[in-house]
Amino acid sequence: MDIPTLHGNFLDEALPRMRQDGRFAGVALTGSIAAGDCDEYSDVDLVLAVDDAAYDAVMRERLALIGSWTSLVAGFTGEHVGEPRLIVTLVGPPLLHVDFKFVRASDFAERTADPEILWDRDGQLVEALVERPLAASEFDLQWIEYRFWVWVHYGATKLGRGELFETIGFLSHLRDTVLGPLAAHRRHHAEKLALQYLREVIEEVSEER
Template structure:
């Protein structure tokens, strides 16, 4: 069931979009596809454009967004590597809506199969049926192993210099890039980047291992969290390794020893 705020927005926006010249379809992705929308969810809309009119519509994105509801503010998505994206916040009700503007032929290159809300004839469904979604590949365990111990050394140098805020930030990077995806994979999910929704996906013991890597900007806390991150990674590496996996034992040993020396003040 679609929550009231999202449904209210769609009830107003879809008729407007269907009347917009140059727009040939509207689809929705994200949490909608998992039937997991709740009152805190945003809407991930894909606006499919006639390629001949795509340049004009890309220029007019803020105007089109403003026609869909009480737009408070919007900005483009270069910071997430997607300049076609317009990130919007609407009022009455307060709702985050992502509008991704995609020319019809470009819909063939996608990471998920969105659900069609409206289309001209069968233009959108035709492209979806003739192509396949290709989710971005998750980093392999070997890719992570090749980097993890250099990352540990980096964190140790910042600890030694007293840049504790950088250590705290770096631990978040490890959870997002390494620990979260590997824990998800260990428990049967797709090893996607990040830690979103892990509270709903992982058992209590797995969450506890992540919680132990959360540090405050205090030296003892940072040392403990780094040690816990290493222990969690080693456990996951043992569980998920394949026969062709190569552990980088020499750099691991040196990086861990260096961290211990810095932590002890040696």
């Protein structure tokens, strides 16, 4: 993987220390690094698979464990994003945002995107991904259409009342819930069409030869 030096140095330092704890089945990367579109400002998103029998004990020790793997500046649990298994941290210096998500090994295959496995103690993580392929999520345009204009009217009332911070919050919601997913869907659709066209061209060239 082509990742920034700071991020690579962190992984080079922390991963060997994680591997020394036999309670972990493996570690994987998600987020922008796994997707191949990270930059120097990206977070490091880690999923740490814990043997089921040791999970409760590891959950109680999470901050101490992270502090033994790297220089922990600050960290807190992820209830604010609906993910209490998550520890959001700053490590360093130099400062780097790293998210540590602790999951049971038996739950590792529950995912919204395929991770990049960094190490897999007994092949358990690879096997879990193979046995449970990633299901393609349905993008429901009608779900957006039902809600969009009601949301826009709501935002307009906030603007009309002069509640500018409420309006800014609404625009952020609209970006995350509607505009961002629509843009991603359009890009994915365009990529599929391009691949289809490329296959057709290759087939035509092959037939001519």
